[in-house]
Amino acid sequence: MKENRTKRLLKEGKSVIGTMVSEIRSPNIAQxxxxxxxxxxxxDTEHGPFSLETVQDMALSARGAGINFFVRVPTRxxxxxxxxxxxVGAEGLLIPQVETVEEVRNIVRATRYLPLGKRGMSLRKLPxxxxxxxxxxxxxSANNEVFIILQIESKSAIDNLEDLISIDGxxxxxxxxxxxxxxxxxxxxxxxxxxxEYIQKLADKCNRLNFPWGVHLESxxxxxxxxxxxxxxIMCSTDTSIIVDGGSxxxxxxxxxxx
Numbered sequence: 259m260k261e262n263r264t265k266r267l268l269k270e271g272k273s274v275i276g277t278m279v280s281e282i283r284s285p286n287i288a289q290x291x292x293x294x295x296x297x298x299x300x301x302d303t304e305h306g307p308f309s310l311e312t313v314q315d316m317a318l319s320a321r322g323a324g325i326n327f328f329v330r331v332p333t334r335x336x337x338x339x340x341x342x343x344x345x346v347g348a349e350g351l352l353i354p355q356v357e358t359v360e361e362v363r364n365i366v367r368a369t370r371y372l373p374l375g376k377r378g379m380s381l382r383k384l385p386x387x388x389x390x391x392x393x394x395x396x397x398x399s400a401n402n403e404v405f406i407i408l409q410i411e412s413k414s415a416i417d418n419l420e421d422l423i424s425i426d427g428x429x430x431x432x433x434x435x436x437x438x439x440x441x442x443x444x445x446x447x448x449x450x451x452x453x454x455e456y457i458q459k460l461a462d463k464c465n466r467l468n469f470p471w472g473v474h475l476e477s478x479x480x481x482x483x484x485x486x487x488x489x490x491x492i493m494c495s496t497d498t499s500i501i502v503d504g505g506s507x508x509x510x511x512x513x514x515x516x517x
Contacts, residue, residue: 259385259396262349262403264298264326265429268470273490274298278330278474279497280306285319287497288327298326300493303343304333304354310346317347317384328352328405334361340368341377347384350405352432357415359422362408366427369406371397374427405429407491411437416456419463430470430491433457461487 264274276298279287291299301308301316308316313329320327329343330352343351353365367375381396382388406427410416411434423431435448435457444450457473464471465488472491475481476499481492 259349259399259403260321262326262405265350265403265405267297268430268490271468271490273485273492275492275494276300276326276328277495277497277500278302278493279316282497283308283312285315288316288319288325289323292320292323292325296325298328300328300330300352301348302330302496304330310342313343313348314346314384317349320349321347321384326350326405328407330354330409334365337364337368337378340365344369344377344385344400344404345380345383349385349403350407350429352407352409354409354434355411355437356408356422357412357418359418359425362422362425362428365406365408366425369404370401370427374401407432409434410460412441413438413456416460416463419460420467423464423467423469430472431460431464432471432491432493433460433473435473435475457484458487461489464488 267274274297276296277291278300280302301313317327326349328350329348331339331343333339334353334356340351351369356362369375369377371377371379381393382390385400386396407430408422408428410431415422435453436446438456439445439448439450439453442452442456444453447453460471461484470491472489472493473484474493476495478494481494485492
């Protein structure tokens with residue numbers, strides 16, 4: 259399995275920048291995002307329309323473009339829901355709504371081979387370029403390079419965060435601010451003081467442990483304050499927002515001149 263550049267950079271204490279693809283099915287989006295300078299992108303199969311075949315097409319395109327490719331899976335439950343995206347070429351997973359230590363253990367069990375887990379073995383696949391290699395080396399490489407991100411979306415997950423990230427096989431955490439706001443009783447109010455307080459709690463805990471963390475937000479201006487507080491796993495915007503908001507700015511600017 260090829261080196262996971264995003265994972266390496268985070269281990270070196272550096273920052274990475276990515277975005278979410280939630281609607282565009284064309285694999286060419288991988289090259290577009292790579293050309294734009296993103297380090298990685300996450301394909302959203304939790305809320306998006308994508309099939310497993312699309313996941314594999316995106317994985318192959320991302321390999322050619324030189325951009326890391328991760329998948330947000332639909333659920334934290336079910337071995338096959340976690341292992342299959344990896345088998346078809348995803349270099350990592352974003353797992354939503356994680357709350358308990360037992361859930362994290364099951365996630366590691368499904369996404370890592372022995373000795374860390376018991377992921378079902380299917381080694382001659384896209385991640386290994388379909389080559390026939392040493393099973394021991396392929397397993398070791400997969401365990402080293404797969405990137406597992408826990409999506410933190412509840413008060414209980416933040417309260418118990420140290421226990422969740424202490425389990426070997428977890429590489430980063432990402433706050434889902436909308437679901438967190440709902441769990442805290444303020445649905446959609448991501449700037450509510452209570453929501454901001456809990457994001458800060460996560461940031462403080464991760465910073466103390468030097469553990470990569472992020473918040474998925476729509477604009478650089480909303481992200482910069484968190485970057486200044488130690489955020490290195492940076493998730494900005496989505497394909498939908500980039501196209502619609504970028505297009506709206508173009509149209510508005512032109513209409514102001516011609517009206």
